[in-house]
Amino acid sequence: MKFHTLKVIALDKPIKEATTITFDVPSELYNAFNYAPGQHLIIKFMVNGEEARRSYSLNSCPFKEEPLQVTVKRVKDGLVSNFVNDQLKVGDELEVMIPQGRFHAAIEEDAYKTYFLFAAGSGITPIISILKSVLLASPQSAVNLFYGNANQDTIIFKEELETLVKNYPERLTIVHTLSDPKVWTTWETWKGRKGRIDAEAVEWFITNHPPIAQTTEYYICGPGAMNTGIRKTLQELGVPRELIHIEQFGADTSEESNNIKAVDSIVSVSLNGENYKLTVPKGKTILQSLKEANLNPPYSCESGVCATCVAKVKNGKAEMKACMALEDEDIAKGMILTCQSLPTTDELSIEF
Amino acid sequence: MDTKRKMPVLPVEAYTSQEWFDKEQEIIFGNAWQFAGLVEDIKDPGDYITVQCGLQNIVVVKGRDQRIRAFHNLCRHRGTQLLRAVGKKQKALTCPYHDWTYDLSGQLISVPEKEKEFPDLEIDKICLHKASVDIWRGMLWVHPKPNAEAITKWFDGCWERLGPHDPNRLIEYPDSVYEKVINANWKIIAENYIDVYHLSHLHSNTLQMYDHANAEYGFVGDHYLFWEPLSKDYHENLDKLLPFKRIKEMTEEYIGAYVPWLFPNVGLSETEATWSVFHAIPLAPDKTKVIVRTKMEEMTDWEYYKKGIKSYASWHGIMGGDTKYGNEDSDDPMASGDFMAEDVYACEQQQKSLKNPLFSIAATAKHGESTVRTFQGIVERWMSNSIKEG
Ligand SMILES: Cc1cc2nc3c(=O)[nH]c(=O)nc-3n(C[C@H](O)[C@H](O)[C@H](O)COP(=O)(O)OP(=O)(O)OC[C@H]3O[C@@H](n4cnc5c(N)ncnc54)[C@H](O)[C@@H]3O)c2cc1C
Ligand code: FES
Numbered sequence: 035m036k037f038h039t040l041k042v043i044a045l046d047k048p049i050k051e052a053t054t055i056t057f058d059v060p061s062e063l064y065n066a067f068n069y070a071p072g073q074h075l076i077i078k079f080m081v082n083g084e085e086a087r088r089s090y091s092l093n094s095c096p097f098k099e100e101p102l103q104v105t106v107k108r109v110k111d112g113l114v115s116n117f118v119n120d121q122l123k124v125g126d127e128l129e130v131m132i133p134q135g136r137f138h139a140a141i142e143e144d145a146y147k148t149y150f151l152f153a154a155g156s157g158i159t160p161i162i163s164i165l166k167s168v169l170l171a172s173p174q175s176a177v178n179l180f181y182g183n184a185n186q187d188t189i190i191f192k193e194e195l196e197t198l199v200k201n202y203p204e205r206l207t208i209v210h211t212l213s214d215p216k217v218w219t220t221w222e223t224w225k226g227r228k229g230r231i232d233a234e235a236v237e238w239f240i241t242n243h244p245p246i247a248q249t250t251e252y253y254i255c256g257p258g259a260m261n262t263g264i265r266k267t268l269q270e271l272g273v274p275r276e277l278i279h280i281e282q283f284g285a286d287t288s289e290e291s292n293n294i295k296a297v298d299s300i301v302s303v304s305l306n307g308e309n310y311k312l313t314v315p316k317g318k319t320i321l322q323s324l325k326e327a328n329l330n331p332p333y334s335c336e337s338g339v340c341a342t343c344v345a346k347v348k349n350g351k352a353e354m355k356a357c358m359a360l361e362d363e364d365i366a367k368g369m370i371l372t373c374q375s376l377p378t379t380d381e382l383s384i385e386f
Numbered sequence: 387m388d389t390k391r392k393m394p395v396l397p398v399e400a401y402t403s404q405e406w407f408d409k410e411q412e413i414i415f416g417n418a419w420q421f422a423g424l425v426e427d428i429k430d431p432g433d434y435i436t437v438q439c440g441l442q443n444i445v446v447v448k449g450r451d452q453r454i455r456a457f458h459n460l461c462r463h464r465g466t467q468l469l470r471a472v473g474k475k476q477k478a479l480t481c482p483y484h485d486w487t488y489d490l491s492g493q494l495i496s497v498p499e500k501e502k503e504f505p506d507l508e509i510d511k512i513c514l515h516k517a518s519v520d521i522w523r524g525m526l527w528v529h530p531k532p533n534a535e536a537i538t539k540w541f542d543g544c545w546e547r548l549g550p551h552d553p554n555r556l557i558e559y560p561d562s563v564y565e566k567v568i569n570a571n572w573k574i575i576a577e578n579y580i581d582v583y584h585l586s587h588l589h590s591n592t593l594q595m596y597d598h599a600n601a602e603y604g605f606v607g608d609h610y611l612f613w614e615p616l617s618k619d620y621h622e623n624l625d626k627l628l629p630f631k632r633i634k635e636m637t638e639e640y641i642g643a644y645v646p647w648l649f650p651n652v653g654l655s656e657t658e659a660t661w662s663v664f665h666a667i668p669l670a671p672d673k674t675k676v677i678v679r680t681k682m683e684e685m686t687d688w689e690y691y692k693k694g695i696k697s698y699a700s701w702h703g704i705m706g707g708d709t710k711y712g713n714e715d716s717d718d719p720m721a722s723g724d725f726m727a728e729d730v731y732a733c734e735q736q737q738k739s740l741k742n743p744l745f746s747i748a749a750t751a752k753h754g755e756s757t758v759r760t761f762q763g764i765v766e767r768w769m770s771n772s773i774k775e776g
Contacts, residue, residue, distance in 0.1 A: 244452035271451040
């Protein structure tokens, strides 16, 4: 897939540690940049002379006359998120792929549905797009949002959400929960819910916000552990799996990627009809090493979402930091996303 | 049978014959969204009610995920009726016959002596037959088909012509349900309701409370919608005369009475002080059970009692209302029961006279004839369409 050059026309700070980028889409690209709420952009950045691709969900609403927007939250030591928050300027140009992603809501004008949305931290971006789209374009449907953050200062889109609740009191319910509310703030002490969106919180939320329209959908976006935790609780309560949609922003860094016992590995690669052999140093992804060796591996998102970089393991083992693009059956067959894979055996053989 | 005698659109036997009745049950009641109760009737996970939809009995149960599901009330084993009437906080649904047990989403989860008696049975492939269920305007609605059209589609165009009431918020007082078996066909009751005259059902002296001359009514799809403003005297003295607390949403912009008949068999009455649902359940060609449930603003018991008495007294004082119900039991300000007596009598008399060979339409076509004719036309269309399809 191809990148298009889009100009940054505004940069805003919804909270101190996040930046909203507004793009100008030239009229000839309008159609190409149509999107469904929940989808994301893959953006190419040049940071310190190095190319890096990252995915960012669109927080703008496709049913509104508004420009494309993504919001990037600062991640500690993160390459791109710090660049966006500290160095990106209005007028800069970025290389952007057209919107994509399977995590999106189908919005039908005459649907009568209840949407349950769960977001934590920067996970609000695709969720607010879905939320606004339902309110605007599916006038008989309702939304219940459960939104978790660390403290009062990290709630992205707080004011915008408050305005929406005022404008749609009968169709929109929002419950905030803070895992670590600040005691001293400009607003008075936190009277809302405390804690993370864990199993008990999900059950509480569902029980206290029963759906009116009985056709329901569940959309979840937050850190990996939260996503799977919410899905598990919903399924235990009886929600069918096919109604639960999850977007994962990246590796479940806290646990999984740290648990991978990566090693230096000699990797044999069959790619574009050629066979290569190269060393992948401990901790580097297979894709990174292939790129550095100028072997032209296929890839696009570099975040475990698009499956462009998929390969099959013939011998040896590799583990993925994150995987949002493969089904369990694919993984069982030995498929890996090379952009997320760290070899865990001294020798590894893969085929693209 | 004498097919020439019409009512005026439907033949007389539509109101008297068992054959017609059975066909209606199958064709109309087996294919329409039907009232099943108020949302609060199944409050907690595992609460269920059962509803008759034409020839089929449907169970409506709330799951732990707070979603409501509807199933045909028959065990997949031998077709025994699975559940009776109503239940609270069930963990699972168990057939009384052989203890086959289903979870709250209708999935079979256990079969006694499975290994021995049903070694090849794939339990996880067996689920109760699904029906459709949804919530609309604080009410539960069921449809016997699993993929019925959306309830909002069925009621397309109705909501905007109804009152500003939020029935979810209003309170149903204990012992306020009115229930009566009326010796008349369900359509006679419907026709009586959509007659302008029906307003007299609502309160003992309501004829003077509303301004019939300025009523607005008509059909939207198969549903009949009716609205009329308050009469001037009543409006000017509303605070004094209101029988109960004024419904909060009933601002001046909306004031009036909204009294639709939702096809096939539910009337609503949404007024400045009450919200009620009038459910006419066909039992036999000449027998219909009517259940009326009424909700109001929350009041203390004393307010409820006092308000009712006060308006009753002042209504008579100011409007000089008639004394038709003057000897009504004043302990019961709802007057649930007696206020419909006149119309029950009218319906039963009409049903009786259908048997009289001298009966002809000249005797019944006086009131609201056009609405009655349209309603009969709708019933006729349903019956003939489905017969053709079937
Ligand atoms: C489909 C999709 C949509 C996304 N949408 C958004 C969005 O709308 N807004 C947004 O801010 N981000 C979003 N992300 C995450 C984003 O793509 C980047 O991963 C993130 O900005 C970090 O990039 P970086 O270069 O700053 O960090 P890197 O230099 O890549 O990583 C630095 C360290 O941070 C860890 N890390 C990476 N991402 C996260 C994270 N999200 N939380 C915690 N630790 C992390 C890494 O594992 C690493 O240890 C999305 C990701 C995907 C896959
Ligand atoms: S490049 Fe998209 S999943 Fe690896």
